[in-house]
Amino acid sequence: MTQTVPLDPGALTPDQARALFRAGLRVPTAGWCTGRTQANLIAVPRDQAYDLLLFAQRNPKPCPLLEVTDPGAVSAPIFPGDLRTDLPGYIVYEHGEPVAEVTDVTEYWRGDLVSFLIGCSFTFEAALADAGVPIRHVEQGVNVPMYRTNRTCRRAGEFGGPLVVSMRPVPAAQVADAVRVTARYPSVHGAPVHVGDPLELGITDLGRPDYGDPVEVRVDEVPVFWACGVTPQAAVAASRPKFAIGHAPGHMAITDARDTHHLVP
Template structure:
């Protein structure tokens, strides 16, 4: 996607971005698209595992803040937007079998089953709008790349078969911007809230910031510190560790763009 196309999509409504994903005119990351609209991570599991995964999300609200849960077999989420089709409206998906990534398709129509339950999970792209409005630079937005994400040594709270490490997203910030970012993101608990760590990445088990587990590396300048937020890709690290027989997720950075507005999620 060219820079011009990115600017064009930033100014489009959420349903137009979904329509472009559905027709394969959008297959890349959704950061910065449909400005003002809430984006969501996606995890889709068989009904037999849904109650355990629901409890996992409830026990790990920083990483997995739930926005909506579907009925079994339902591929729409009416509370998040009119006409949403979870099988086609994300730019790219991941299909998992026994914890192994087996495919990254642009739709999951042929993978869909009547027993699947979908979980829409809040995404940090939503609070980024508030950070940018305060004049805080977000390096991955400046570069037009995907936010860097890392598996940590911080454990999640297990539920049933689901357990594994916390994944975090990282944004390099100057100290004064980091303080302001904490204040701002605390107001958005449904999209990960305040950071879980800042400073030395080794303290949470990250050995090399230049090699993210997901997304793209960004430079850290001498006057900046890395700031880490709990990330909605955490279910993917948990799926790899817990090895359910079947699962569908979004590809990191390739989100469901909903009709909710970011300001609706702010806590005053």
């Protein structure tokens, strides 16, 4: 059955959103379930989980861990839904290559998979909006643009690869506000990793993101870049482990945790 996007997805509860995704709705989740924490998902077999855990520990800016499950678990304390069905989109990887993009990974799920829920910058977007900072991808109704950079993450065992960033155009006069607001959310990427010239990150064309959609950058705006939880999937592509499952970039796990849980004074 075809599902339609609710008129006000921000007003939904996490349970309501997860039910829509379980029924097959595929849509980026920026602006959904206002006040609730969103998370990136990456799941790997148990024999690779320690390396991925170490990769996250060594690269906390792009990989702030919110939860790690036991092998085979399909839910988590902050995510009481089903990790196999209750996200709006998944990518299945074999030897680092995407082999399927689906809305349900039940047929691919393995009993030895360890799932990692990693902080997402969508979590602080309501605070940015409250501070008057525009959220262009939400305004345009598209996915946030994400880019692989020339910055290399610290390797851990099998896993290594480039830092991935998300970009939001910010009016020059509000950049300091954007930095101040997001710095108070260190467990969901925190302050930006770069402000200004994308070439310093090896990004040659903002109009061609590696993941997500391009957005308008106006003449009075500065591109601002935050570390992104798609970084582990870039590590999967670079390191080519035998098997992994990740969320489709921008199509997040909506948890029961509140954004305020991640706010520091």
